[in-house]
Amino acid sequence: MRVLVVGSGAREHALCLSLSADPAVTALICAPGNAGTASVAEQRPVQPTDPAAVAALAGEVSADLVIIGPEAPLVAGVADAVRGAGIACFGPSGAAAQLEGSKAFAKDVMTAAGVPTAGAYVCETPEEASHALDEFGPPYVVKDDGLAAGKGVVVTSDRAVALAHAAACGRAVIEEFLDGPEVSLFCVTDGSAVVPLQPAQDFKRIFDHDEGPNTGGMGAYSPLDWLPVGTVADVVARVAQPTVDELARRGIPFSGLLYVGLAMTGNGPKVIEFNARFGDPETQVVLALLETPLAGVLYAAATGRLAEVPPLRWSDGAAVTVVIAAARYPDPPRLDDPITGGDQPGVIHAGTRRDADGVLRASGGRVLSATATGQTLAEARDAAYRLVDSIDLPGGQHRTDIGLKAVQGGITVSR
Numbered sequence: 053m054r055v056l057v058v059g060s061g062a063r064e065h066a067l068c069l070s071l072s073a074d075p076a077v078t079a080l081i082c083a084p085g086n087a088g089t090a091s092v093a094e095q096r097p098v099q100p101t102d103p104a105a106v107a108a109l110a111g112e113v114s115a116d117l118v119i120i121g122p123e124a125p126l127v128a129g130v131a132d133a134v135r136g137a138g139i140a141c142f143g144p145s146g147a148a149a150q151l152e153g154s155k156a157f158a159k160d161v162m163t164a165a166g167v168p169t170a171g172a173y174v175c176e177t178p179e180e181a182s183h184a185l186d187e188f189g190p191p192y193v194v195k196d197d198g199l200a201a202g203k204g205v206v207v208t209s210d211r212a213v214a215l216a217h218a219a220a221c222g223r224a225v226i227e228e229f230l231d232g233p234e235v236s237l238f239c240v241t242d243g244s245a246v247v248p249l250q251p252a253q254d255f256k257r258i259f260d261h262d263e264g265p266n267t268g269g270m271g272a273y274s275p276l277d278w279l280p281v282g283t284v285a286d287v288v289a290r291v292a293q294p295t296v297d298e299l300a301r302r303g304i305p306f307s308g309l310l311y312v313g314l315a316m317t318g319n320g321p322k323v324i325e326f327n328a329r330f331g332d333p334e335t336q337v338v339l340a341l342l343e344t345p346l347a348g349v350l351y352a353a354a355t356g357r358l359a360e361v362p363p364l365r366w367s368d369g370a371a372v373t374v375v376i377a378a379a380r381y382p383d384p385p386r387l388d389d390p391i392t393g394g395d396q397p398g399v400i401h402a403g404t405r406r407d408a409d410g411v412l413r414a415s416g417g418r419v420l421s422a423t424a425t426g427q428t429l430a431e432a433r434d435a436a437y438r439l440v441d442s443i444d445l446p447g448g449q450h451r452t453d454i455g456l457k458a459v460q461g462g463i464t465v466s467r
Contacts (some may be wrong), residue, residue, distance in 0.1 A: 059121030088401025103133030243305030271454030379447025
């Protein structure tokens with residue numbers, strides 16, 4: 053099978069690593085890729101949000117399967133163009149990707165499908181925002197309705213900050229605050245069948261103890277031993293399957309990866325957000341534990357045969373990934389700093405490039421993630437941080453508490 057992966061981040065590097073180990077994959081191309089994907093896949097230049105260009109490239113490389121990594125190309129309709137060229141594509145249509153592209157659309161779908169989620173108001177004026185904040189009270193949750201690379205959410209007890217963010221969004225979704233530990237669940241779907249992957253937990257804030265502004269994600273771990281037995285099956289039955297069915301009912305079937313972001317509240321799991329693709333950094337840890345070859349699963353989803361896939365196999369251990377970010381991130385980062393230790397096994401590249409002299413340099417906000425496995429979460433965590441310590445990025449920053457609370461047994465869920 054000839055596979056084309058579209059994108060240039062850590063998610064795409066993790067996908068390429070998994071696919072390169074799959075004996076069914078005879079050729080692997082990543083476009084445009086980064087310094088990490090170059091070690092396992094042929095690199096091709098492409099503008100990922102240009103549907104015609106991606107479809108043309110897929111035809112040029114004779115791809116049997118195209119995997120669209122980032123959200124922006126999906127919302128732009130790249131998957132539609134690839135399918136229109138007669139090539140199997142893992143990723144939802146532009147219309148279905150609005151599940152991530154518009155928070156308001158996602159809320160409408162959830163309401164119609166009876167999916168448990170936070171109460172919300174869609175606000176376009178300061179007066180509407182003020183009313184919504186008064187209705188829910190602090191802490192205030194204000195989300196940009198559109199794509200914001202994981203950084204469009206403000207959670208604050210400062211009403212002025214909440215109002216300012218709503219005004220900056222233009223069209224904002226203001227929600228009630230959902231308390232409880234968060235869970236990320238990836239669900240592969242062909243628009244009918246739904247197959248969940250192993251759940252993970254990520255860390256959005258830039259600093260330890262969940263302090264500071266939101267980021268695209270500073271680390272993750274899996275599995276979640278503290279999660280009540282039966283939670284995944286419950287979420288599939290009450291969230292993922294009804295959502296997929298509702299989109300099919302609307303004539304916009306969702307085929308690809310449905311990311312369900314959950315809060316484990318005292319009243320059970322409730323949806324915080326949907327994404328329309330593999331999440332970063334959770335992809336790094338989930339794929340590190342998946343023993344079933346990946347290409348066949350994604351191809352089955354892309355061709356409407358997911359129900360034929362045998363149950364997925366998982367390793368018995370745990371995985372942890374720790375993101376190393378550039379100086380100043382999540383503000384505009386400092387770029388071009390040299391990196392040493394970035395080419396070791398377990399180091400997954402995000403914002404990297406290699407200059408003409410072969411020096412690895414930072415080219416984005418989240419630069420690398422150190423990913424390790426172990427028989428236990430504590431072992432995986434120790435190994436990940438040893439890997440972090442072996443990497444040098446001037447001004448680089450990372451959290452020191454990824455997975456720590458879980459190791460210490462400090463996470464509880466109301467049953």
